[in-house]
Amino acid sequence: MLTTALYPRCTRFINHFSISIIANRSLSTTNDTIPSPLNDNTESNTDINRNVSRLPDDVYRHFKGLPPLEIKEQYHTRTKLRTLWGKYGRKTGIDPKLCWPTQTEMNEIMDDERVYNMELNEKLKIVKERREAKQKEIDQIQVKVEKNLKNMPKMVEDYRKRTIERERAKKAEVKVKSDLAEQARDFYGFSVDPDDERMQFMLLQLEEAQKTEEKKARKAAKKLEAHQQLQKLMGISSTAEVTSEGDAPATPIDPLAPIPDAKDKETDMKLFAKLVSERSKLAKAASRIAEENATGQTKGQKKK
């Protein structure tokens, strides 16, 4: 004696039954019209609570993927409303205008992009400029290198000559100093310091002796020339006399004068003189620079 009306108590169980069973039940007992719950769009259907899981409402809706009924005040920020729209779509009722930036924000964004991000053309220009600057430097160096390579053999030879001369000059210096020290020792009888006054005294004596020698040699040379001219005028017969007369005015050998190893000594002394002159030149240049610096400093101080 089942009726078509559904008791409110039994709804819980009947909602889970399939629709066909309900229809058979009603058919088996009465001849009334078959209820069709599919076409039933009345309030009863929508009022029925289909949530049987005993979960709270919001959890149930989240589980099913439905948007929440009420949006809390905390969620009224733009980012959170956008996420709701993104997840649940049109059902939330949110206006999609929120998702884009506003007009003022758009203006700010465009200004920022213009300032902070360069355009492609500018970037390409910068890259080109850097590449060209590098290439320029390399080219400049290459030109210099090619220039200098032509002068290479010359420079190598010059360098070698300079080293040889320097060594020779050093050796000459040592030799000259040792010779002078030996001379002084022979002269005085005991070893003399080069700084001492006696060395200078001895050097002066030697210079005087050299000067007298040179004067005599010049006089002798003049005499020889005069003699030769006379003989030319007179005749060629007295060629033998020239040689004998050339020996006579030979100067007496000074015991104090050094025994010259003529050519080597001259070159040694010349090299020594060169070294001394170089060093004096350097010293003069250094002193000049020091003077200039000093004057510059004094000028600066005066200005202050």
Add this chain to the structure above:
Amino acid sequence: MPIERGLQYLRHMQRVTLKNLPMPLEKTDKWKKEHPDENTIKSIMSRKGPISRNSLPPYGIDPIQAEGRLPWILTVPKEPYYEGVEEARQYLPISLRTLQRLIDLRRINPDKPVDLPVLCNTKLFSIQPDQRQFGLQLTDEGADLFSTPINLEIQWVASELAIAAIERCGGVLTTRYFDPISLSALVDAKKFFERGEPIPRCDTPPINAIEYYTDPKQRGYLANPDLIREERQRLAQKYGYKLPDSSKLSPLFHLRKDPRQIFYGLEPGWLINLKDQTILKPTDNKYQTFYHS
């Protein structure tokens, strides 16, 4: 002169002894106090501490201020070959072998263009834009095994072999640059669409990288396509294979992205809703010009 001085003393002094003679400076007590001996120093100094154990900081550092140890800045050694590490870009490696494997296991469809989001949807690569990671790079491993034509888009390629291996099978390779903002959209596309933001516009690469992405040898996306064709033939001659015809390929292989575009078929500025399955486009002129520039 020492001999002269001695003779003078003999002349002028009454008695000449060792004690009467004036001493050289270095043997007086005054001088010895100011310049102590090595042994006296050792007897005065302590037997403990960093000074006695020869563990003082190196020359040039004040040992009193240093308190017996190196200053903090000098404890870490200086290795100038690490200079640009904080600003360097990182690319996660993906080899041709893994690509072939993914294709064989049907995790990637080679009939459609293979892109960053396609590779990230396999969940095998975790790219973090926060950590200066800018995408994926292709490596050499598996060049012999690779045998499928594929339209690949990758962020960095270091070797020619990889490019040759793809082009030998009839594939196409391009290198592309993505911003960190657009990377976060690509890496997890579903999450990005659920955020409800319009598709961002990709920036141009930094000045470091422009040379790379305008190079036809690396198949950059800003390079001249004519030069790229020349390079393809050059590679084919170098590695000894014949370039297959490009006209037989499907039209999907000719798909390329605009320099500002991130997703295939979607333009920047559009809003997409996965639930409603709709696309919304802005109509304002300002927005359109900005997003399409």
